[in-house]
Amino acid sequence: MVYLSMLLPASYAFSAEQVTAQQFVNLQQGNTSFAGFRRAHAKGACVTGYFEPSGQLSALTQVPIFAQGTTPFIGRFSIAGNNPTAPDLKSPVRSLAVSFNISPTQQWRIAMNTPPVMAVSNPHDFYQQIAAIKSGPQALKAFFNAHPETQDFLNWKASYTPNQSLALERYHSINAFYLENSQGEKRAVRWYFEPQGHPMDVTSDTDNALFDELSARLLKGSVKFNWIFILSEETDDENDPAVSWPEDRQRVVAGEVAIEQIDMDLNAQCQSINFDPLTLPSGMSATADPILRARSAAYAESYRRRAKEKLLEALQ
Template sequence: MPNDPDLTRNQRLLRGVAIAGVLSGAAGLFAWSAGWLGAYPLTSAQLIERMEANAGVHPGYRRAHPRGICFSGYLEMNGSLAPLSRASLLEPGRVQVLGRLSVGAGNPHAADTSVPVRSMALLVRQPDGQQWRMAMNNPPVLAVRTPEDFYEQLGAMRPDPATGKSDPARVKAFFDAHPESDEFRAWAASYRPSDSFASTAYNSINAFLLVDAKGQRQAVRWSMVPQLAATPLGAAGVADDALQQDLLLRLQSGPLRWTWRFVLAGADDDVDDPTHSWPAERRQVEAGTLVVEQARAQLEGDCYGFNFDPLVLPQGVEPSGDAILRARSSAYAQSYRRRTLEGQPSSQHQGAQP
């Protein structure tokens, strides 16, 4: 994507449409439930079918963010958040992690840089056997608050069969009807992707609750903040697997690091609304460092067989009341069932190899 500070209004609109379209695919996975959702009969099957109608069916792949790369490493924790949670992961020490970096294109054969949305997923096993799974994205907020609105957003982003692109007028009408999307749209219009997974920040977006030994709860959001300075993505001449190759090349020179930064909600913050950031003056705590040591193509890596369901949480961490967050688990199960029944695809055209 060009790094042009003089984008026209229409170009900014199209940039926002493109990012929103990718996120509607990713967010579609946020919007599942095991049965009916909300006030009218919306099911996980209907949502996944709308996703497939938008992006196509690619057997054996995740229904959102199917193109990615596995990594492994560890979290080096400093214990600064241990007083706020019973989770042993937050105590000082080192814990091994399995992870996945991915891009938001719905087609697993699309270029790494075909869309600006990127994600990081983590699976952490505590010494006591409990797991903490995370799914983070580079946007700081979502465009809408409810699974039903995600479903409608998917419909608004439906590509025209003749052009393969969404109708900007239909997308604009959807967003105009959802003023809660203003913060997301402002971010999408101004965001410039970097040229590396390793210089991208990844956000929990949804809030979670840390629970201490006395049962007291503190709402938090978190980000993985890169320790590598960002360089803007170039406009042309980028290979299809550029981000994966870049990651592998950088790892040849040594590990890559992100700071795990938490933001603590204030008493007046709405912890159940993913469309708004909390005020910048809220307390921030650096809880540790994610160190990525190795990466491997996803179909040959350990990450392929896992669902990074963000509601798999250890004792001492709980979900907030965010409707979207609470609807995610069965979506991951639905997607996992479909792709495992289809069988693992071949490794052809899977991007970077180890």
């Protein structure tokens, strides 16, 4: 059995309770698993588009997409939860994942959510948070009361109004990463995609309201976001995804992300991608944030389960 703590730097290993990737995915899929689907963010659609850099980030990282030219990507919009037919407007979290082919040997996979921070700082507490969510509102309230580190997340939640469009949400990296330049200098950063769009007249409250709206919007033109990096200062903790960094931190507009097409087909290309946040190109590296290792292990377990089910289905 591989425990997540074995994948963590020694300073982050848990001395008491440990959570395996299998335990995470068992909890996330719950009693009803949907064969062939992701165990989290099961409902989603593939998109394609391109990134056009401003050039403003290239002094901080060697990743070539920030220097010049446009780079195509495959992406996936999703909503949180294990149900691939869940009603869009009921999900508390919306998401966007993107995958860049950086070179024949390097890819960059990114998965972002609407909150700017997590509620908790480590995998053990995230496991307890999911368990509390599944137990109901009372248990979740008790969980938040027992965890003061959830305050930044709760402040965001109180200020957040879900949009009627996936094109109008802000999508955050939440976890921090290091940018590395050719001189070997490292800077911890977080980032977000800031929407450029405006509300459309068409609103719907069907189960597919958000994906229908996005499809309608894309018929009229591309959906754009500014890709903004937040640069940390010495006093910011890059290993704790529950703590916001001060508002006055320097922000760099790295460029513009344009989404051009959507493909609702369940076998479209993005559906078989594992958006593992530790798939990083040269010029980017992971912080010691223990959540990153937990994510990587859990995504692999979810991927294994759904890939096996797809294979068995194809063999029938």
